[in-house]
């Protein structure tokens with residue numbers, strides 16, 4: 049039986065794969081189903097790959113070299129991908145996402161190069177299809193080089209460098225790429241050299257586009273590049289009439305675009321401002337620096353007393369909680385306070401940590417019940433009823449400069465308004481700065497007290513003190 053309901057086995061497999069992508073993506077929006085959703089989509093991708101190898105064309109002995117190459121690619125990719133995913137630390141997730149995204153972009157660009165080569169060697173193609181090839185090449189290459197630069201920056205291997213007149217150069221490159229693509233699409237027999245020039249210019253554009261964007265804007269850029277890769281893959285699917293690739297590409301493209309918009313909203317900035325504003329980059333460190341007053345420390349015992357006799361405690365987790373791997377310890381504190389009749393919940397800032405949803409994933413790993421995670425707006429609405437706010441390893445997301453210092457690079461970003469609570473305790477190791485590299489006036493505020501130390505160590509000490517009360 050090679051057909052069912054008029055559809056070939058290949059088409060049925062592509063439909064099945066597309067359904068798993070949609071289901072998987074839907075499940076990713078809820079932390080308790082995300083792992084399963086990821087697996088379902090991965091199985092779908094496996095089905096699409098196998099079906100393409102087995103059913104796209106008849107398997108013949110003379111193509112043995114192609115099969116060997118495909119198999120070798122599958123093995124190398126699977127081994128490297130699995131090793132990287134197993135070894136990666138939670139805090140290095142954005143780098144890995146960026147790296148994998150770059151590989152997706154590279155694949156899309158290579159597909160375009162190969163297909164262009166077919167056109168050059170006798171294949172016929174409509175100018176519409178040629179446009180698809182060229183767009184796949186441009187977007188895939190920009191996504192590849194941009195993602196690799198983003199990876200290097202997040203790894204700390206590349207600094208934020210803006211060329212003088214870099215924006216003008218970028219606009220010239222962008223117009224050059226589009227002009228060249230239009231010219232090639234309208235030329236009867238485009239020359240091979242053109243495509244390599246276009247490839248070079250697109251790669252350069254990706255580098256120059258991401259290079260000046262720094263610090264806190266990286267997640268937005270990664271998400272934007274992710275949507276580029278999705279679009280490039282969708283062009284590939286269009287080119288080959290491959291429905292699974294088309295659906296996958298469209299889903300990645302649209303999900304990446306929506307995430308980009310949501311993150312810009314969370315920071316109260318426009319995408320243009322993110323791209324040309326270089327927020328959190330070189331100039332950021334200067335703002336807010338200087339003498340801010342004195343800080344007050346709190347002992348573990350006093351902090352434990354405040355917590356144990358509170359009615360309501362809100363934890364604001366940040367990047368430092370992930371570094372300290374203190375998610376299980378903070379959940380233990382929550383259980384102990386719960387036994388004492390203290391209500392504890394968590395205020396989650398949309399860009400806390402180093403990747404979208406970082407805190408949600410971290411706390412879900414420790415089995416913190418999902419209803420205990422409050423979105424920023426809800427947490428802020430309830431803040432005046434909170435007796436103690438524990439800021440654990442968070443800095444930028446609670447920095448009042450975002451509200452009251454127009455010269456600050458984070459001005460306009462919504463924050464968790466911890467100062468509306470009755471008491472604030474900030475737990476961190478030192479007076480070290482956060483990702484945006486700026487001073488935080490919260491630490492010097494009258495209402496705030498600092499509990500210095502590694503988040504996990506301090507939480508363990510707090511737990512033993514609270515237990516003894």
Ligand code: NAP
Pocket residue numbers: 142263264265266267365366367368369371372398399400401402403404405406440441442443444445446475476477478479480481482483484501502503504
């Ligand atoms: P943050 O501003 O980066 O501050 C983290 C703080 O944690 C640091 O000041 C550090 O101070 C402290 N810390 C580090 N290790 C610690 C440990 N072991 N124990 C206790 N404290 C520790 O973090 P955030 O408030 O979560 O803000 C996130 C920032 O990253 C924002 O600027 C955001 O825009 C940006 N960002 C977000 C994403 C995303 O998608 N979520 C991605 C990339 C960047 P000490 O050194 O003094 O301990």
